[in-house]
Amino acid sequence: MKNTKKIVFMSxxxxxxxxxxxxxxxxPNPMTAIAPGAKLGLSNIITVISLNLLGxxxxxIILGIRILMGSMFSGGVSSLLYSISGxxxxxxxxxxVLRIGKDNFSLIGVSISGSIFHNIGQLIMASIIIQNSxxxxxxPFLLLSSIPTGFFIGLACKFLxxxxxxxxxx
Amino acid sequence: MKKGDIxxxxxxxxxxxxxxxxLNFNNSTHKKYIEVVVEGKIYKKVFINDLDYEQKIxxxxxxxxxxxxxxxxxxxxxxxxxxxxxxxxxxxxxRKGQIIACLxxxxxxxxxxxxxxxxxxxx
Numbered sequence: 001m002k003n004t005k006k007i008v009f010m011s012x013x014x015x016x017x018x019x020x021x022x023x024x025x026x027x028p029n030p031m032t033a034i035a036p037g038a039k040l041g042l043s044n045i046i047t048v049i050s051l052n053l054l055g056x057x058x059x060x061i062i063l064g065i066r067i068l069m070g071s072m073f074s075g076g077v078s079s080l081l082y083s084i085s086g087x088x089x090x091x092x093x094x095x096x097v098l099r100i101g102k103d104n105f106s107l108i109g110v111s112i113s114g115s116i117f118h119n120i121g122q123l124i125m126a127s128i129i130i131q132n133s134x135x136x137x138x139x140p141f142l143l144l145s146s147i148p149t150g151f152f153i154g155l156a157c158k159f160l161x162x163x164x165x166x167x168x169x170x
Numbered sequence: 171m172k173k174g175d176i177x178x179x180x181x182x183x184x185x186x187x188x189x190x191x192x193l194n195f196n197n198s199t200h201k202k203y204i205e206v207v208v209e210g211k212i213y214k215k216v217f218i219n220d221l222d223y224e225q226k227i228x229x230x231x232x233x234x235x236x237x238x239x240x241x242x243x244x245x246x247x248x249x250x251x252x253x254x255x256x257x258x259x260x261x262x263x264x265r266k267g268q269i270i271a272c273l274x275x276x277x278x279x280x281x282x283x284x285x286x287x288x289x290x291x292x293x
């Protein structure tokens with residue numbers, strides 16, 4: 001892809017993930033029934049897609065800008081810390097799964113493992129902030145919730161990448 | 171869906187269900203009390219064994235307030251002015267080891283237990 005085209009494509013992805021982030025905050029959240037604080041994480045669709053199409057380096061830029069601007073629109077400083085710890089950890093793991101386990105895992109598996117480590121990263125940051133590791137008692141519930149969310153995100157990514165492949169070819 | 175996806179899903183379901191079962195199983199102590207901790211410091215301790223006991227505790231932190239409600243041997247946060255309201259949405263807790271956290275306010279409520287022999291000597 002040409003450089004200008006790539007920048008435009010990346011900024012489109014950032015805009016889309018921000019819109020998904022804001023739309024999700026206005027949607028009723030069914031995941032809280034399973035675990036407190038669990039959510040669908042619609043903007044992770046963009047993270048998985050750009051990881052698949054553009055690679056790790058560009059994705060971390062997209063993720064960083066999305067987290068910064070997302071916490072400007074809603075959330076604030078504390079949600080910024082949780083988003084960074086969860087987002088970066090899940091991105092590193094998803095990258096590893098996508099590279100190493102390409103034969104064994106589809107995008108659904110990639111996104112489920114990302115969702116699992118997003119929760120773990122956020123719990124690590126939460127236990128640092130409240131200075132108590134007992135918050136990990138919610139980990140089994142969050143793990144359980146990460147299966148439907150990760151599955152949904154992975155499925156959405158699978159359909160989207162099939163349609164979006166022409167972007168990378170040009 | 172590939173083979174690895176299904177193995178991953180099955181493994182996660184088994185480990186999480188097993189650990190939820192083990193956490194619920196471990197409920198042997200007789201006396202339970204809650205600890206409200208704000209920014210790493212203990213703010214208040216209340217015994218919650220008496221089922222008729224009811225109390226509302228308003229906790230003012232630097233960031234805002236939380237209203238903790240103790241009733242029927244359970245604890246929940248019923249009101250807060252934090253942004254995400256996760257602490258309010260969290261279901262009430264009544265077992266040892268359970269915790270409700272309000273991360274924006276750096277606050278958590280935790281249930282602890284006193285073993286019987288410790289109970290006789292120190293309380």
